[in-house]
Each structure stands twice: as structure tokens, then as C-alpha cells.
Amino acid sequence: MCIGVVGKGELRAMDDALEETEMPAKDTVVSEQITANPIGRIVPKTIVASLPAMANAGAAVEVPCYRDCLEEIHSRLEENRSLALLYVDATNLEAVEHDYGAAIYEQVRAILTNLVLDMKGVETRKDDLVTVNESYGDTFLIFLSKKREERPFGQGDLETMADRVHELLTRRLSRVTSSYLRRRLKLGIGYSLVLHNPLINPDRLVLQLIEDAKRMSEIQEYRLAYKSKELLQEIILKEDVRTLFQPVLNLETRETLGFEGLTRGPQGTEYESPYTLFDIATESDLVFELDRLCRRKVINSAGELAPGQKLFVNLLPTTMRDPEFQGEKMLESLEANNLSPSSIVLEITERLAIENYDLFLEAMKTYTDLGFEMAIDDMGSGYSGLEKIVRMNPNYLKFDLMMVCDIDTSFVKREMLKAIHSLAKNVGASVIAEGIERVEELETLIDLGIPYGQGFLLARPTPEFVHLKTIKPRHHETVNEVPGLIVG
Known part of the structure; x- marks a missing residue:
């Protein structure tokens, strides 16, 4: 088994910097896990290093609370006889603070603030008033200035603007938040319009404007959810997913133990990342259908x-109930692809295995009796039930990529891996370390006697099996790659 207004040139420079960091992608099991079974996630070093620079792009200023701008807002409402509002709800970012602390959250929020302000003169007008709902909040209220034409804002104008802003902010911010959020980024974008009425207190009109925009953001969220479901159904029907294979290597000899199948959605789209693909599948109740397609494509x-x-194939609990992956039909499918049960390693995450323990234990016996091998994935991710894991008699224990990150500098991680390695030897299993990105991590794993590993340092995923020769990495080399296609 991932603030001040700046000019268009600086905006493009920030976008280019973000482009250099490839969006993480995971395999089918992990993608399902992120939605229904959250795990801790590694923070890519490239993003950590670039966060302060991105947060400080341009001259840093704080966005005012709308309450501090009411005089200006009232003036615009009276002068223009109406007032339009664009509402940007990023409260989902609070999960970053909860999981990674206030410092990381503030840097991510500063990047979002930059992106919102950078839209002035691009997606919105330079005279638009950008505020927040609460001081240091993550809900932005953009009071739109009067249009150049005499024609006032109409519903179509506001809806088109909201869609453009949603696409722009989601695309740019996802490249940062994908490593922190345990789900795909969700921004609520709403809009509203209020007419000036001299009989009503202007504060009340402004509150009505904000409340209407908030409701509209919720309506837009439902609309986008249905649209996402329709697009995912189309992807499944057209079988528009790609399969990549990442080698699992012997760390001493670099000989290939096998390959792990990874899934990505349509290239160049939001769905390319399985984070998004499986989040939407979970929300749309299409996990079984998508997982079935991905498993079939891998084989x-x-x-x-x-x-x-070996071919490592990720397993969900629903797989065990799929008639396509049982009995003669399954064996015929393997034979048609020159595969046999003895060449297949079925992976299930540690948490999924424990949460579905009795079902999994009974079903797996059926598969192991046929010759399939089993791997427990994401060991060390925080859901350990070692006694139950031992009773499953796995052939492989895959060490969680978050635990491999910087293991050369972490005494605790090294001791945890030693303990799991000892457990594996006692039950006749082999350890596979995932997410190896740096030479120092690789050397530490070899010193600890870990037999197998995978990661960008060793080999990138490819559409075909690549049988690698011995690779001798240069000492002190650092691979600054996001583990975008590493399965964990």
C-alpha cells in the first residue's frame, strides 16, 4: 500500500510551486479507508517545506471581520440599491487543526486566504470587499461591487461565478490539503442577493444576505454531490480507470517479490486521485461497484x-461476498490471465480486518485453502489488535507508511518496527515497509533486518510490470517526492 493581494504573475508562481508537488493517490483499499476507516497520514516533505513560503506569498495582511466593515457594506447596499454576496465555507479545514495542530492549520488557512484574495481582478472584481464571518475564521464573505454594465447581478451571473470560484479554489487548495485531510477537500460556495429597503434596518438585511448565501451553499453542495455521483457512475460504466503496478522489492538484493496493483481515475480530472474517487463512491453508495471494477482491472x-x-490485490469486506470473486468463476478469471491462487496476495487493512474479524476470518479460510496468501496492511497505523492479527496467520505484515517516514531519526518508530518484525517472525510472516522515500530510511530498515519494501526511492508505479535490476542508491540522496502512488 500522500494575507495580501498578489499580482497575476505571483499567483501563477504560487500555482507553479504547487504543481511541483504531485497530488497523492492511493490504492483502492486505502482510498476506501480514508472515508470509512480514517488512518494517520504522512505529511509530504515538499509540502511541509513550502507551506510557510506559500502562506507568506505577497504581503501578509489579515482579512477583516464583516462586522468591522458594516458602514462600508451599508453604503454599498444603499448606493447600488442591492448587494450581492459570494460565500466561501472552508470549515472542513478544522480537521487539519485537530489532527496536526494550530501551527499547520494557520499556515493552510493563510494559503486559502491568499487564494481568496488573489481572485480579486481575476474571478472577482478588484473593488469587491473580502471579509470573514468571524475573526480568524475560515468562512469568507465577499461582498461584490457593482457590475460595469448597468444591468444588475442576476441569478445566472452569481451561479456561474460560484462554480468558477469553487473549481479554482478546490483545485489549488487540494494540492496542499490532500496530505492533511482524511477525505477529499470540500468547500461550500454559496451566493445571494438582497435589495435595499429603507424601511428595514440595514444590519438585518446584511444578516439575511449572509443567511441566504449559507443556505445556497448547502443547496450547491447537494447539487455537486448528485453531479459527482453521475460522473462516477459514468466512469464505472465506461471502466475509465487506470491500473498501475508498484514493485515490492527485497531490500538487500532489490529482487522483485511482486507487484501491488494501484488504481487511478481519468487522467487530468479531479477523479484521477483515488482519494477523490473512493470518497465520492462512499458518499454515493458505489463502493462495491467501484472496488469490483478496480479489482477486475488489476487482475x-x-x-x-x-x-x-506475487500480485498484491487489495481486498474490501464486500469482496468476500462478490460472486465474481468466488468459486469457479474466480478461478476461471485468474486462469484466463495466466494467474493462479498461489500467485495472489490478498491485502486487507489492519483496521478493516479487526472490525470485520469473524466474517474475515471465516471467509479468508476459504481463500487460503485455495492457495491464496494474505497480507495485513497498515500495521502500526494506530488500530493494533495484535492477538487477532496473529490468529489470522498472515503471510505478510505491511508496515504503515506514516511509521516509515523519518524512521532513521525516530527511536520510537524503530522500536515499534522491531516489535512487529519480531512478531512476524514468530508467526511465520514477512514484513514489508511501505512509503520509503529517503536513502536514510532505506538504510535504517536494512539495519533492522526488514526483508521487503516499496516506495518512490525504490521504484515508481508503472502501467506494466517492470522487472528491476539491482539499484544502488547514492548515499545522502534525498528523494523529494510525494508518495502519490504508493500504496499503504
Whole structure:
């Protein structure tokens, strides 16, 4: 098994900096896990290093609370005889603060603030008034200035603007938050219009404007959810997913133990990242259908395995009830692709295995009796039930990529891995370390006697099996890659 107004040039520079960091993507199991079974997630070093720079792009200023701008807001309402509002709700970012602390959250919020302000003169007008609902809040209220034409704002104008802003902010901010949020980024974008009425207190009209925009953001969220479901159904029907394979290597010899199948959605779209793909599948109750497609694609796309090599296929609890993956039909599918049960390693995450323990234990016996091997994924991610894991008699224990990150500098992580490695040897299982990005991590794992590993330092995922020769990484080399396709 991831503030002040700046000019368009600086905006493009920030976007280019973000582009250099590839959006993380996960395999099918982990993607399902992120929505229904959250795990701790590694913070890519490239993003951590660039957060302060991105947060401080331009001259840093604080966005005022709308209450401090009421005089200006009232004036605009009276002068223009109406007032339009664009509402940007980013309260989902509070999860970053909860999981990673206030310092990281403030940097992410500063980046969002930059992006909102950078829209002035691009998606919105330079004279628009950008405020927040509460001091240091993450809900932005953009009071729109009068249009250049005499024609006032109409519903179509506001809806079009809201859609553009939603696409822009989601695309740019996702590149930062994808490493922190345990789900895809959700921004609520609403809009509203209020007419000036001299008989009503202007404060009340402003409150009505904000409340209407908030309700509209909720309506827009439902609209986008239905649209997302329709697009995902189309992807499933067209089988528009790609399969990549990442080698699992012997850390001493670099010989290939096998390949793990990874899934990505349509290239160049929001759905390319399985984070998004499986989040939407969970929300749309399409996890079974998507997982079935991904599993079928992995098996059908597999190349010729060398003798003794394995194909690692991720498993969800629903897989065990899928008629397509049972009995003669399953065996015929494997045979048609020059595969046998003995060449397949079925992976299930530690938490999923424990939460579905009795069902999983009974079902897995059916598969192991046929010759399939089993791997427990994401060991060390925080949901350990070691006694139950031992009773499953797994062939492989895959060490969570968050625990591999910087293991060379963490005594606690090294001791945890030693304990799991000892447990594995006692039950006849082998340990696979995931998410190896740096030479120092690799050398530490070798020193600890860990037999197998995978990660960008060793090999990138590819559409076909690549049988690697021995790779000798240069000492002190650092691979600044986001583990975008690493399965964990």
C-alpha cells in the first residue's frame, strides 16, 4: 500500500510551486479507508517545506471581520440599491487543526486566504470587499461591487461565478490539503442577493444576505454531490480507470517479490486521485461497484509474473461476498490471465480486518485453502489488535507508511518496527515497509533486518510490470517526492 493581494504573475508562481508537488493517490483499499476507516497520514516533505513560503506569498495582511466593515457594506447596499454576496465555507479545514495542530492549520488557512484574495481582478472584481464571518475564521464573505454594465447581478451571473470560484479554489487548495485531510477537500460556495429597503434596518438585511448565501451553499453542495455521483457512475460504466503496478522489492538484493496493483481515475480530472474517487463512491453508495471494477482491472492488466513472484490485490469486506470473486468463476478469471491462487496476495487493512474479524476470518479460510496468501496492511497505523492479527496467520505484515517516514531519526518508530518484525517472525510472516522515500530510511530498515519494501526511492508505479535490476542508491540522496502512488 500522500494575507495580501498578489499580482497575476505571483499567483501563477504560487500555482507553479504547487504543481511541483504531485497530488497523492492511493490504492483502492486505502482510498476506501480514508472515508470509512480514517488512518494517520504522512505529511509530504515538499509540502511541509513550502507551506510557510506559500502562506507568506505577497504581503501578509489579515482579512477583516464583516462586522468591522458594516458602514462600508451599508453604503454599498444603499448606493447600488442591492448587494450581492459570494460565500466561501472552508470549515472542513478544522480537521487539519485537530489532527496536526494550530501551527499547520494557520499556515493552510493563510494559503486559502491568499487564494481568496488573489481572485480579486481575476474571478472577482478588484473593488469587491473580502471579509470573514468571524475573526480568524475560515468562512469568507465577499461582498461584490457593482457590475460595469448597468444591468444588475442576476441569478445566472452569481451561479456561474460560484462554480468558477469553487473549481479554482478546490483545485489549488487540494494540492496542499490532500496530505492533511482524511477525505477529499470540500468547500461550500454559496451566493445571494438582497435589495435595499429603507424601511428595514440595514444590519438585518446584511444578516439575511449572509443567511441566504449559507443556505445556497448547502443547496450547491447537494447539487455537486448528485453531479459527482453521475460522473462516477459514468466512469464505472465506461471502466475509465487506470491500473498501475508498484514493485515490492527485497531490500538487500532489490529482487522483485511482486507487484501491488494501484488504481487511478481519468487522467487530468479531479477523479484521477483515488482519494477523490473512493470518497465520492462512499458518499454515493458505489463502493462495491467501484472496488469490483478496480479489482477486475488489476487482475486483467497484470502482466507475466516470473516464477515465485506475487500480485498484491487489495481486498474490501464486500469482496468476500462478490460472486465474481468466488468459486469457479474466480478461478476461471485468474486462469484466463495466466494467474493462479498461489500467485495472489490478498491485502486487507489492519483496521478493516479487526472490525470485520469473524466474517474475515471465516471467509479468508476459504481463500487460503485455495492457495491464496494474505497480507495485513497498515500495521502500526494506530488500530493494533495484535492477538487477532496473529490468529489470522498472515503471510505478510505491511508496515504503515506514516511509521516509515523519518524512521532513521525516530527511536520510537524503530522500536515499534522491531516489535512487529519480531512478531512476524514468530508467526511465520514477512514484513514489508511501505512509503520509503529517503536513502536514510532505506538504510535504517536494512539495519533492522526488514526483508521487503516499496516506495518512490525504490521504484515508481508503472502501467506494466517492470522487472528491476539491482539499484544502488547514492548515499545522502534525498528523494523529494510525494508518495502519490504508493500504496499503504
